[in-house]
Amino acid sequence: MAxxxxxxxxxxxxxIERVFPLGEDGLRHSPPGCLACACKTACxxxxxxxxxxxxxxEERLRRAWESGTMPFWERWARQKTLHAHPAGSPGGxxxxxxxxxxxxxxxxx
Numbered sequence: 001m002a003x004x005x006x007x008x009x010x011x012x013x014x015x016i017e018r019v020f021p022l023g024e025d026g027l028r029h030s031p032p033g034c035l036a037c038a039c040k041t042a043c044x045x046x047x048x049x050x051x052x053x054x055x056x057x058e059e060r061l062r063r064a065w066e067s068g069t070m071p072f073w074e075r076w077a078r079q080k081t082l083h084a085h086p087a088g089s090p091g092g093x094x095x096x097x098x099x100x101x102x103x104x105x106x107x108x109x
Contacts, residue, residue, distance in 0.1 A: 009039050016052025019043050026063075028056065057082055 012018040012034075019040075023029045034040055048056060061078055064070035 009043065010037065013039060013043050014046030014050065016047040016050065016056070019047050020052070020056070028059075054082060 018031075019034050020028045020030055030040070030044070034043070037043065047053065058079075061070070061075055061082075065072075065075045
C-alpha cells in the first residue's frame with residue numbers, strides 16, 4: 001500500500017502482474033490489498049497503459065470471440081487496430097516510412 005505520509009507509491013505501482021493478476025478462472029482480478037490502497041486507480045491506469053494493457057485487451061477480444069458474442073470481421077478489425085501502432089510510434093505515412101526504413105536498415109550494404 002502507498003505511504004500516506006510521504007505520498008510515494010508502493011513498489012508494485014503499475015505492475016500488471018501484481019495489481020491485476022490473472023485468476024484461476026481465467027479472468028483478471030485486483031487483490032484485496034490493492035483495493036484498500038489509496039493509489040489503486042492511478043496504479044491500474046498505469047498498468048493498463050503499458051504492455052500489460054495490450055495483453056488485457058487481447059484477452060478480452062479472445063474471450064468475446066470464443067463466446068460467440070463478436071463476429072470474425074469485428075475481431076479481425078479490432079486486432080489490427082490494437083497492433084497497428086505500438087505505443088509511442090507515429091501513425092500515418094510518417095510511421096509507415098519510419099517502419100520501412102528500420103526494416104531496410106540492417107541489410108543495406
